[in-house]
Structure formats: structure tokens, C-alpha cells
Amino acid sequence: MTSTIDRITPQDGKGWLKSAARAGYAARGFVFLIVGYFSFRAAFASGEAMDSKDALEVIAGSGFGVALLAVMVLALAAFAIWRLIQVFMDVDHHGKDAKGLFVRAGLxxxxxxxxxxxxxxxxxxxxxxxxxGGGGGGGGGKTGAIAYAYEQGYGVWLTYLIAAGMAAAAIAHIVKAAKAGFEKYMAIPGDRRWLLKPVCQFGLTARALTFVVIAGLLATGAAGYSSGDTPGLDAALQEISGWSFGWLFLSLTGLGLIAFGIYSVMEAVYRRINMPDVPDVG
Structure with missing residues (x-):
């Protein structure tokens, strides 16, 4: 079996692509570690849950904000490109049947x-x-395609479609967690599997819960989003905090999102990165 170092630094011209993909997984993990931490803290103290954009603003306001943000820009862009490679070149062999196309649509x-x-x-x-280096400003509302859709008169249906997509993503995450389907793409060492497997399953389940809540918020409020300011992760966490025993659910969800962050970092280290044929670089 090849070592982790061999997988991370392959002896071919695709090493730069693989490293970029791993950096992307790590960046995603970093974002969710921050979101999960603040969500957990918000359950026991006065404060608000945050989403991924808020997490980036926390990074921007840190002592090394500019340097960390520069790294995050490159890593997140690399992750987006890696997702496109997964979709259009099907490097994970999802195929073209209904299930495969569904997975690739999610990617x-x-x-x-x-x-x-x-x-x-x-x-x-x-x-x-x-x-x-004084930190970034806050973001505005969610505009763009959704806002334009509402202006054109079909925003409600687009919102319902997004809600259905969120619900489908939740189901996919639950199935992936229950069956530990992620292990097919990861080479977790046997002596660490007993700990990392349940952490990954817990993280995926918590992520699924946020998708379910977002889907519900979208479906019930679709007619009212005339500005295109549709709810995201922060709204889902705020909704959870308002439930009976919401502090308990929010704290567990926060821990789960931390676990999802750990899961993403584990993907950065242990995931099998299959790359398409590309010209050698260097």
C-alpha cells in the first residue's frame, strides 16, 4: 500500500493538481471548524450563529488576515475547480445513470x-x-441569480427547486453517513479508523440537518423572498436555536459542523485523488 506522503506528492506531472485539490478540502474544513465553533458557542452564550461568509470575515479580522485570506482564496478556487473536474471528467466514476448524474449535479x-x-x-x-490589513467588511444580501429570477417572475419556482435540491442533498449526506460511503474514496489508516469513521459520520449527519432546515425555510417562505435574500446556513442555525431545547440541538449541530470540518481535513489528507490526463507541468 502506498504511503500518505506518496499519495500527496505523486511522481507525475499531476501533483500540482492533486495538491490544489487537497488544499481545497483543507480550506473547506477550516471554514466549517470556525462555523461549528461559533455555533456551539452561540448555544451557551449571547451571540449569533454564522455561515461560511461570516467565517471568512473572522479570518479577515485575525492578526494574519491578509495572508490567510490569500491562502483561502487560492484554496477555495482550487476546490471549485476540483469539483468541476469531478463533474465533467467523472474521475470518481459515478457514471451516467440516474444516481451518477444526481451525484454529479450535486458536485x-x-x-x-x-x-x-x-x-x-x-x-x-x-x-x-x-x-x-484591518479586516474585511460585511457582505450584503444574497443577490444575483435568485434576485434576478424574482424580478422576472419565476423566483418562487426557482426557490422551490433549490429547496428540493437541499432536501436531496440532505438525504444523500444521511445515506453517505449511514453506509460510510466516504470510505470508498478515502484511505484511512486502520489504527485510526475506529475514531475517524464515527467523527466523519457525525459530521455528515449534522450537515444533513442544516440542509433539511434550509430546505424547510426555503419551501415555507418562497413567496416572500422578493429581494432574493434567501436563507442560508446562518438562518438554519438560528432556526434550530429557536426550537424547544434549541440550545441542545444547536450545540450538537455546532459539534457536528466541527466534525464535518474534521472530515474535510481528513479528506485533504486521506482522500484518493484521481486526476484526468493533463499535460505535465514543470
């Missing part, structure tokens, strides 16, 4: 999501640089 949505997050990190980076 495509993920590509756009993390591409948008990389763009947002870029705006924070430019703002931090222009202010001498």
Missing part, C-alpha cells in the same frame, strides 16, 4: 458554491489590503 452546485465563496474571500482580501 456542480458545490463547485458554484465554493467558487462564490472564493470570490467573496477575494472581495474581503482586496478590502483588507486597501485598509492595511
Amino acid at each position: 456542480l452546485i458545490s463547485a458554484f458554491s465554493y467558487g462564490g465563496l472564493a470570490f467573496y474571500a477575494t472581495t474581503l482580501l482586496l478590502g483588507s489590503a486597501s485598509e492595511g
